[in-house]
Amino acid sequence: MQIKSLEELRKIKEQYKDRVKLRSKAETSGEETEILIGMATCGISSGSRETLNAFIEELDKEKLEDIKVIPVGCVGYCHSEPTVQVNIKGQKPVLYGNVKKENVHELIEKHIKAGHPVERLILSTDFETVE
Amino acid sequence: MNVLVCGGTGCMASDSEKVIKNLELIIKARGFENEVQVVKTGCFGFCEQGPIVKIEPDDIFYVRVAPKDAKEIVDEHIIKGRKVERLLYHNPEDNKKVSKQENIPFYKRQLRVALRNCGFINPEDIYEYIAAGGYEALGKVLTKMTRDEVVEEIKKSGLRGRGGGGFPTGVKWEITKKQEDETKFIICNADEGDPGAFMDRSILEGDPHSVLEAMAIGGYAIGTNKGIIYIRAEYPLAISRLMVALGQAREVGLLGKNIFGTDFSFDISIKYGAGAFVCGEETALIHSCEGKRGEPHYKPPYPAEEGYWGHPTCVNNVETFANIAVIINRGAEWFASIGTEKSKGTKVFALAGKINNVGLVEVPMGVTLREIIYDIGGGIQGGHKFKAVQTGGPSGGVLTEKDLDTQIDYNSLIEVGSMMGSGGMIVLDERDNMVDIAKFYLEFTMDESCGRCTPCRIGTKRMYEILDKITSKKGTMADLDALKQLAYMVKDGSLCGLGQTAPNPVISTMKHFWNEYLELVKS
Numbered sequence: 001m002q003i004k005s006l007e008e009l010r011k012i013k014e015q016y017k018d019r020v021k022l023r024s025k026a027e028t029s030g031e032e033t034e035i036l037i038g039m040a041t042c043g044i045s046s047g048s049r050e051t052l053n054a055f056i057e058e059l060d061k062e063k064l065e066d067i068k069v070i071p072v073g074c075v076g077y078c079h080s081e082p083t084v085q086v087n088i089k090g091q092k093p094v095l096y097g098n099v100k101k102e103n104v105h106e107l108i109e110k111h112i113k114a115g116h117p118v119e120r121l122i123l124s125t126d127f128e129t130v131e
Numbered sequence: 132m133n134v135l136v137c138g139g140t141g142c143m144a145s146d147s148e149k150v151i152k153n154l155e156l157i158i159k160a161r162g163f164e165n166e167v168q169v170v171k172t173g174c175f176g177f178c179e180q181g182p183i184v185k186i187e188p189d190d191i192f193y194v195r196v197a198p199k200d201a202k203e204i205v206d207e208h209i210i211k212g213r214k215v216e217r218l219l220y221h222n223p224e225d226n227k228k229v230s231k232q233e234n235i236p237f238y239k240r241q242l243r244v245a246l247r248n249c250g251f252i253n254p255e256d257i258y259e260y261i262a263a264g265g266y267e268a269l270g271k272v273l274t275k276m277t278r279d280e281v282v283e284e285i286k287k288s289g290l291r292g293r294g295g296g297g298f299p300t301g302v303k304w305e306i307t308k309k310q311e312d313e314t315k316f317i318i319c320n321a322d323e324g325d326p327g328a329f330m331d332r333s334i335l336e337g338d339p340h341s342v343l344e345a346m347a348i349g350g351y352a353i354g355t356n357k358g359i360i361y362i363r364a365e366y367p368l369a370i371s372r373l374m375v376a377l378g379q380a381r382e383v384g385l386l387g388k389n390i391f392g393t394d395f396s397f398d399i400s401i402k403y404g405a406g407a408f409v410c411g412e413e414t415a416l417i418h419s420c421e422g423k424r425g426e427p428h429y430k431p432p433y434p435a436e437e438g439y440w441g442h443p444t445c446v447n448n449v450e451t452f453a454n455i456a457v458i459i460n461r462g463a464e465w466f467a468s469i470g471t472e473k474s475k476g477t478k479v480f481a482l483a484g485k486i487n488n489v490g491l492v493e494v495p496m497g498v499t500l501r502e503i504i505y506d507i508g509g510g511i512q513g514g515h516k517f518k519a520v521q522t523g524g525p526s527g528g529v530l531t532e533k534d535l536d537t538q539i540d541y542n543s544l545i546e547v548g549s550m551m552g553s554g555g556m557i558v559l560d561e562r563d564n565m566v567d568i569a570k571f572y573l574e575f576t577m578d579e580s581c582g583r584c585t586p587c588r589i590g591t592k593r594m595y596e597i598l599d600k601i602t603s604k605k606g607t608m609a610d611l612d613a614l615k616q617l618a619y620m621v622k623d624g625s626l627c628g629l630g631q632t633a634p635n636p637v638i639s640t641m642k643h644f645w646n647e648y649l650e651l652v653k654s
Contacts, residue, residue, distance in 0.1 A: 001383065002383060002384035003266075003385060004389075004391065005270075005391055006271065009266055009270050009391075012258065013262055013264070016258045016262035017262050018262075036251070040332075040333055041368050041369075042329070042333075044368070070253045071253060071255070072250050072251060072252060072253055072337065073248070073249040073334075073337015073338060074250055075250030076246065076249070076250070076333070076493070077490050078490035078491065079488045079489040079490050080490075085250075119170050119187065126241055126507060127492075129247045130242070130243065130461065
């Protein structure tokens, strides 16, 4: 569909707003759980592709179908790549660092299924973002 | 419930081990050992307030916790659920107690403007960019603003070129706009070549649409429908994401003919650079775009007057573009409220070298190097001592301990003998030999010299040979003199920025670490 006016752009924005709403720090009105994986050069070179594949396989195996895996860019924490952000409806998004494919099972079991974030892998974020 | 206790070096030094032990003992004594876990974590990065204890899921953050405080934390907070007020962080600015980690001012040192979407949206999905407010600035510009108003807004914001030059972006747009020529071009300089710098790559990989949108805004302002992204071929992922983004933007009509139903049309093509450092210099970049050798020419004429195929051409850096949509959406006043008097907004830096938190940071102009290196960067690896930081890549210089409290902006860094550059920051510790560092950068510029002018072509080669002699401990005092003399000759006699700045690492290491040169000569 071609966007031909500012109104049409805003309509599309409304339509897709929920998709990114889950990600901004405080908003919690999203529909599903999503897993953001840092897939910039720094992430990929540290194994984020393997991590992403492991998530997809495991989610598939566990039949967790309403969970979206989304490749994103670099959040700047290159020292802790691969980075993974888990956003669950009604909870504050959690950013993990150094998530190798071996850690995927633990994240899914503990955080996504049981709701307990895996503290040892959590990165504290130190930035605010303009709206 | 989890009790997180910092087990970083700083906190361990201030007794966090004992805090953990006491917490565990008391929790056990009260019979809560099954419900409450004490977890030793990595550094919270807030060492001066250590030991740090954080209670989850309450998200309460205690500072300067002494071993004797363990009892009160367990009895009051864990059992009775009451915050221990006296252990909360005390904010000296407003004299209030802060209990949540994210509200502690330290944790907000970074401000993400150019990196706003990096890591938060799928770069290959235009709808996520739109959902995050994308293309609204373009819509506003095309339907509600005149070309002059756009230029004026960017001028008022105080945005300066983020590639390192620091030329006011709005002025560049204005000059290009004023030229009387039916054909003009806007070029995005994505030829990021400084060793250790990767800000632009991350923006293109994480948020390519922000650059496309800004190029269209710039195209409208200066009066062209042709944009070019000059990107180095070594960035294959960034290229492929740009391609996807271009395809999607054309599909929904945000690039192409009659954008937003107006009579403005705009499209962008991609040119690949072959990885020559000098092609980041705008005149060399334009030659390379034309298919000629990537050699600079003397300015004036500036590209804004006579650029790509002789037509007025506006060349802006990736990070500069990444700021444009935010300025349009939030207004020039807002942007100009961030930063210092002469440098507005934020700057992205790539931290590399002997620093704990290697990565990208985006900070308001005016923060100090110390804040970047210690507070955000987490200090020096392995507890070693800070020696120097190289800013501005091979064109910049080293800054030492005494410059750590300099507020960073374009002017202040030049005053202390370095430059902002594109944002690479390489941190060196006590184990690094500065003559080796100078030699490393000189080898780089020697390789990258295009050979057009003699001072740069031969001068950098001779300088490198002398440095090689010195580091092999065969140098003499006469060599040091010759090196110094040559450095100023190359600086003064070269045609373009590459040669004019190539001797900077030598000049600045000689100034700050003359002893290291002497030691190598004497031994």
